[in-house]
Amino acid sequence: MDIAIAGAHGAIARHLTRLLVARGDTVRGLIRNPGHVDDLLADGARPVVCDLESALTPTVAEAIAGADAVVFAAGAGPGSTAERKLTMDRDGALRLVEAAQLVGVPRYVMVSAVGAEAPPEGEEVFDVYLQAKAAADEGLMRSALAWTVLRPGRLTDEPATGRVRLDVEPHRGEVTREDVAGVLDLVLHGQRAVGRVLYVNGGEQDPEAALDAAVR
Ligand SMILES: NC(=O)c1ccc[n+]([C@@H]2O[C@H](COP(=O)([O-])OP(=O)(O)OC[C@H]3O[C@@H](n4cnc5c(N)ncnc54)[C@H](OP(=O)(O)O)[C@@H]3O)[C@@H](O)[C@H]2O)c1
Structure with missing residues (x-):
């Protein structure tokens, strides 16, 4: 497969890139900082x-044209302002939806977050973050794309365990970023x-068995 990853220098994205490259996929990684080019090349991605x-949407569309799937693994990150939750976590994700539709990339997998199913109404940064995630998820789900929304619990940087649980109802636990990459793969x-x-x-469960259990 030819897969485009948005936010490709992020922690989940880099684990995912290495998994995809190891199985023979082609990965193009969308980054905003040219200083990250060498890291992506080392992972085997095309930066x-x-x-x-x-x-603008046509520029994003050009970057992903011809891919079989896009993954949104970007984020404004901890310490960012409420405004960037809107410009990045909401509008950046939605721009990628528009771009995928514009150039016929059929598949879109979103890294969202638990809590996006019922975002709080407040104006605190974390409230706005969940509102932004919810709006991005809803925009994707309304699209004609073959979508999947993953909503991890609290992310950790521990090594992969190879053991996850997948639920169709909200569940708040924690999970390693490397295990999230395994589920994306x-x-x-x-x-x-x-x-x-x-x-x-x-x-x-291993991801395969967890997916079977969740969707049966
Ligand atoms: N923290 C948690 O517990 C938690 C829980 C559930 C879900 N999540 C979500 O999981 C996702 C991935 O998490 P992660 O820890 O792997 O992320 P991460 O390491 O923070 O990586 C996010 C990436 O997004 C990039 N980015 C920021 N603004 C961008 C822009 N304008 N254009 C292109 N790329 C941009 C960043 O690039 P720069 O390096 O240039 O800034 C960074 O490489 C995020 O959406 C996050 O919100 C987090």
């Missing part, structure tokens, strides 16, 4: 400098998660 907050290479919102946490 494409494309800032999702400032690029799995859902990208099959159709079972298309049209699904899956809550991703550490658990007892």
Whole structure:
């Protein structure tokens, strides 16, 4: 497969790139900082400098044209302002939806967050973050794309356990970023998660068995 990853220098994205490259996929990584080019090349991805907050939709579309799937793994990150939750986590993700539709990239997998199913109404940064995630998810789910929304619990930087739990109802646990990458790899290479919102946490099952259990 030819897969475009937005936010390709992020922690989940880099784990995912290495998994995809190891299985023979082609990865293009959208980054905003040209200083990250060498890291992406070392991971085996083709870097494409494309800032999702400032690029217009046709530019993003050009960056992903011909891909079989896009993954939104970008984020304004901890410590960022409420405004950037809107310009990045909401509008950047939605721009990628528009771009995928514009050039016929059929599949879109979103890294969202638990809590986006019922975002709080407040104006605190974390409230706005969840509102932004919710709006991005809703825009994707309304699109004609073959979508999957993954909503991890709290992310950790521990090594992969290879054991997760996937739920179709909200579940708040924690999960390693590397295990989230493993779930992304799995859902990208099959159709079972298309049209699904899956809550991703550490658990007892390998990703394949966890997906079977969640969608049966
Ligand atoms: N933290 C949690 O517990 C938690 C829980 C659930 C879900 N999530 C979500 O999981 C996702 C991935 O998490 P992660 O920890 O792997 O992310 P991360 O390491 O923070 O990486 C996010 C990436 O997005 C990039 N980015 C920021 N603004 C951009 C822009 N305008 N254009 C293009 N790329 C841009 C960043 O690039 P720069 O390096 O240039 O800034 C960074 O490489 C995020 O959407 C996050 O919100 C987090």
